[in-house]
Amino acid sequence: MPLTLTSPAFKRGKVIPIRHTRDGENLSPPLEWQDAPPEARSFMVLVEDPDAPSGTFRHWAMYNIPAGEVGLQEGASGQGPGRAEEGVNGFGNAYYDGPQPPKGHGPHHYHFRLAALDVPRLDVPASAKAEEIWTRAQPHIIAEAEVVGVYAR
Template structure:
């Protein structure tokens, strides 16, 4: 059975998430790989539900051979009037008020795709969650998994885009 990272998430209306850097279900750009620059892809979302006051963004690989997947990026408190992030956006260049959590490598930034050689194709879920509050109150040092738990009470919509990456043996 393929790991479905959405199976326990609340059912909420979908909205649109797209990237100029890759197509849905297509390969991530080389620049979004750890061996190609660790640059986040450009992301644009539209159609968020009425009442959206902020967004949370995560990038997650459920196929990582860790038993718990691999969080590549987690940003929350993105203002509700923001609808895009440019490619390679740094933590310092995020919209005012946005907060980045540490990823699995301990950095507060996007970490590119790096599936182990010969491990097969990995899926990278870029998810933008629309929230009905302006700010989440998340403790310092929290993980992306805590973010996922904390947004449950306030999520009113979700947009998702999946990219793929593989490293030959």
Template sequence: MKFLIKPVLALSIFALVAPVYAFEVSSKDIQEGHPMAKTFEYKGWGCDGGNLSPQLMWKDAPEGTKSFAITAFDPDAPTGSGFWHWVAINIPASVSELPRGVNIEKLGGQNLRIDYGTVGFGGVCPPENDGMHRYQFTVWALPTEKLNLNEDTSAAVAGFTLNSMALDKVTLTATYTR
């Protein structure tokens, strides 16, 4: 009987001192593993969608979070290196939701250049008949209020920077096919 009590007691004490957070991201516009609407398709490069960013919300960011970044990445793009659709940084820690078609600058954040050659969100636009593409919308919790990157910083360098310092990150992956 003594052997059963000690492990249970140890687990109970651990549960009291272990950090209790599970950083989560969700959306009213896109769902994990499901196709996105044409509203989120790019307008250009042969696509004629609404080019709006989806609504995103997150909760339970880790302690010490001072800002957020948002990225949208297509690992299935036929480039050999994927395709960056959005890199937004310096989003204040007080923000936990982005409305559809958000203006990041109005929230205090900053957009960087993406692979379309523009600054800001660029919707999905996989090549026709290229099969299903995954679009990874990632929210990054960061330990600093401001990243010293400018709008011409490449998405790859921004991704490297985010990976090197993030306290945590959560990803919602939606799909699209043309």
């Protein structure tokens, strides 16, 4: 079976609860994955909003998630499992910043992307931006999955 990603906080294609947005508690939502390839040595999570007025906006990058993990608990940002690290998002922060589309801009689609990697660690500078980390991960991705949630203000 292929790698799958879900969130107990919201159904695929449905509204992301306010507690997981910058309008609420700004907590990263819980994520769960199944059927990771046995050769996966680590995982990476990236959250993107392709509907942002200035182009794709990255809200979170967590990488070097240990291979034995099968998910992230709610609020995992800042306290990720094992030696997981976080990249700098579009707001300039090295942690999860949830949805906050411009008021009246309509619904935005937030892509929570999971990549299973063939290396135990991505060696990137501590100040690396989310998009740079995703680019560095590309040659090491052996499986991907995503779950999309929606949010509007």
